[in-house]
Amino acid sequence: MSAQNTAAATPAAKSSAQSKALTPIAWKFPITYSILALVSLICFGLIGRDGETTFRIATGGDFFAIPDVVVSSTVAGLVLSLILVILAAASIYLALKRITLAGWFPMVFGILFVVSFLAWAGGGSGGVIPLTTLLAGALALSVPLIFGAMCGLVGERSGIINIAIEGQLLAGAFLAAVVASVAKNPYAGLLAAPIAGALVAVVLTFFAVKYWVNQIIIGVVLNVLVVGVTSFLYSTVLTENPGLWNSRQQLPNLPVPLLSDIPILGRVLFDQNILVYIMYVVVIALQIFVFRSKWGLRMRAVGEHPKAADTVGIKVNFTRVRNTLMAGAIAGLGGAFFTVGSGLAFGKEMSAGQGYIALAAMILGKWNPKGALLAALLFGFSKSLGNTLQSIGTPVANELLLMLPYIVTVLAVAGFVGRVRPPAAEGVPYVK
Amino acid sequence: MTKVFGSFVANDHIDLTIEPGEIHALLGENGAGKSTMMNVLYGLYDADGGEILLDDKPVTFAGPGDAVAAGIGMVHQHFMLVPVFTVAESVALGYEPTKSMGLIDLAEARKKVREISARFNFNIDPDALIEDLPVGAQQRVEIIKALSRNAKILILDEPTAVLTPQETDELISIMRQLKEQGTSIVFITHKLREVRAIADSITVIRRGKITGVASPDSTEAELASQMVGRHVSLTTEKDDADPGDATFQVRSLTVVDKAENVVVDDVSFDVRRGEILAVAGVQGNGQTELAETIIGLTDPRLGSITLDGKDLVGKSVKDRLGSGIGFVPEDRSTDGIIADFTIRENMILDVYDRPPYAKGLNLKSAVINDEAKKKVEEFDIRLGSVVDPIATLSGGNQQKVVLSRELGRDLRLFIASQPTRGLDVGSIEFVHKRVIAERDAGTPCLIVSTELDEVYGLADRIAVMYSGRIVGIVGADTSREALGLMMAGVPADEALAATAAPEKSDAATAAPDDNCATTSAEETK
Helix, strand or coil: CHHHHHHHHHHHHHHHHHHHHHCCCCCHHHHHHHHHHHHHHHHHHHHCCCCEEEEECCCCCCCCCCCCEEEEHHHHHHHHHHHHHHHHHHHHHHHHCCCCCCCHHHHHHHHHHHHHHHHHHHCCCCCEEEHHHHHHHHHHHHHHHHHHHHHHHHHHHCCCCCCCHHHHHHHHHHHHHHHHHHHCCHHHHHHHHHHHHHHHHHHHHHHHHHCCCCHHHHHHHHHHHHHHHHHHHHHHHHCCCHHHHCCCCCCCEEECCCHHHCCCHHHHHHEEEHHHHHHHHHHHHHHHHHHHEHHHHHHHHHHHCHHHHHHCCCCHHHHHHHHHHHHHHHHHHHHHCCCCCCCCCCCCCCCCCHHHHHHHHHHHCCCCHHHHHHHHHHHHHHHHHHHHHHHHCCCCCHHHHHHHHHHHHHHHHHHHHHHCCCCCCCCCCCCC | CEEEECCEEEECCCCCCCCCCCEEEEECCCCCCHHHHHHHHCCCCCCCECCEEECCEEECCCCHHHHHHCCEEEECCCCCCCCCCEHHHHHHCCCCCECHHHEECHHHHHHHHHHHHHHCCCCCCCCCEHHHCCHHHHHHHHHHHHHHCCCCEEEEECCCCCCCHHHHHHHHHHHHHHHHCCCEEEEEECCHHHHHHHCCEEEEEECCEEEEEECCCCCHHHHHHHHHCCCCCCCCCCCCCCCCCCCEEEEEEEEECCCCCEEEEEEEEEECCCCEEEEECCCCCCHHHHHHHHHCCCCCCEEEEEECCEECCCCCHHHHHHCCEEEECCCHHHHHCCCCCEHHHHHCCCCCCCCCCEECCEECHHHHHHHHHHHHHHCCCCCCCCCCEHHHCCHHHHHHHHHHHHCCCCCCEEEEECCCCCCCHHHHHHHHHHHHHHHHCCCCEEEECCCHHHHHHHCCEEEEEECCEEEEEEECCCCHHHHHHHHCCCCHHHHHHHHHCCCCCCHHHHHHHHHHHHHHHHHHC
């Protein structure tokens, strides 16, 4: 038996060696890198802007102060651009050799490009780039996205496509604001938000599992429904007596001793409210439990091959419903960040499409918690970058800066989505 | 036991007794109700009548979980394995050994796989991904799954459909081993040879009813007539081929799939006018892709396809159909027909846009109707009306519609993939006769089949594919054993030499010999 298996392996290895020679050269990424490197070289380096750019790293009250980094805009642009050109050339060389780029390559390239861009953008006006604020903003803007992406991930790994993340975020934001306001306690809002998200999931699973309604359609309908209901209640009830129904409540920041004193990242990561800490726990727990627990194994089985799960006595639809409700609760928590998490009152349609971006983050992260986290951070960062640049004033039009996160979304999904594999049975109702 | 789907009685008062430690074969044609019955037994379907007795005690199964708890294991025809799981995960699923907090004890799961794998000499790596395993190994994983839950009764649903003859021999010896250790086996099949090789007792089932109990000593012809209900000829009658010029040539054809795997690897062959070249091989060795590349559904990376002196590579499917290719696809229900279209519409899917069926933007309904009726008569299609959706027909009649469409034009080349898959014996006879008639009319025919019986029935020459390559092209008189070795990748001359060796009596003793042959082939490479 073993002899036969090895015999089977040999011709396969032979033909894969032959396939190497046949594979067409993958030009997509080298061309993208080259264009970006040239843009950086010409715009940020050669044309450039006179003056200096200040990267402000420290904020008041740090454990020890780090001085601002001041660089000449054109020199920084030129140096960084040259590195980018070298990297792009390397990518072309590797493509010719048909060697796939390592995972860190796009990350390093992206970071260098962004710094080069910042050096250019901050120049001229002698602008100050507040790095810590930029990163803190990125995390804050990512929180709802991360919760949303985790919700989508748990749903789709179980086989239910959840387009209603947007609605779940909005419902969570609404209920958190109202409950916190009435109870005069932001933590009460935090308890209410998951319930709102789960309720949306109840409707979703009811139609998707019980009546086999197309999950994309029911998801979109739910989003519209939640916008309608919350907007209606907002303009009738909430605006009648904002003091009672919609007063601002904010979750206080709870700095973690020691960790929060680490320069730059300590501030950003460990001087946050409890919702952000919950997010850390959720992401880490999912990363472990999705792949290594009984719950995760069964969830993935149900999402990949429900009939196989059924034949070993796993209740497919029950598993799907339970997990999707749980996922809804996670998205609801993410919604709470819009209101009690940020100390804002509820406003109409305040989730503003973040649920869809969360969906994109999940896909870009290949249905992995770790990957989805990174993707959500990327989107959050691009939005924060847009905000920062708007406030310091740059030659780029404000409207273009506002588009930044969405451009990044489209590019990222278009660039990578071809290579990911969703759970095989997602969106397919299980009928015995 | 009785099971009804709508007005269709799949199982009509079936009585079946399985003795401990016996191999009980359940023999019947496709659609006879064998699988339905086993799914009821396994708790996947609810029975509409009757009862199940285990050791004389009546039991009811609300779901497969109950059946497993009662000691029933099942290996489904389509494996119930998640492709992205590892072997250990697949075996653990549903019965996971856990540590604290619901985390899976993978070490324990691996140990279990290794233990059972070692006991039966399965050679399965617990950390291999299911999708990377060959079909035979996946089947062994399924058996490990059932055994890990202490199955006393093991149901094997068409277990040999996807195996090479050698893998089948291995499976049969595994079944013997299981039997010796006291496991009862229910073996569902429609292949007569295997039944005679392994079964202790045989129950024949036809149209949902038990038609008889046979002994393993019955001849194949006796079993076949019990299974079909009338006398059938198991061999296709045909005259010797009278081949003409090689008008269809494939040279160095190489096809690569989306994941950059070479699926057709440097394939060259000719098909002459008036001959049938059968492509044999285990499912998934590039036959499907070969056929789809010839018709133009995929583009080759390298190589040429020449018909009547013209290169077809780069031409559209429509152009290729226009140059006279008839194509019967492998998967009838998704590629051969449009289920919601009427029968007459399905008959003109390839010619709907040209006279006499069309004029300008209009379809000529009357002409289409007349033609459809003619074809129904010619191909003996049993139907209500030609304007019924084709989904209302049985598989055999659907396939006849496809054939009537593809053979309805003047052909320069006829390609059929698995032309009789899922068909009953009667329809198979008919399809084979039509294919041979087309050959006798002078058309080069290329038949892709994984059923050796079909290959022998039709072929004038046999090309064996393994791992995307053509291992060899041999005559139709080549022995089954030699073909089996070639299907496992052994080059033609070695396979012929190995099987010409004198000492060989039956399948069980042949198996080790085969392995030696494979090993030597491996060494010479």
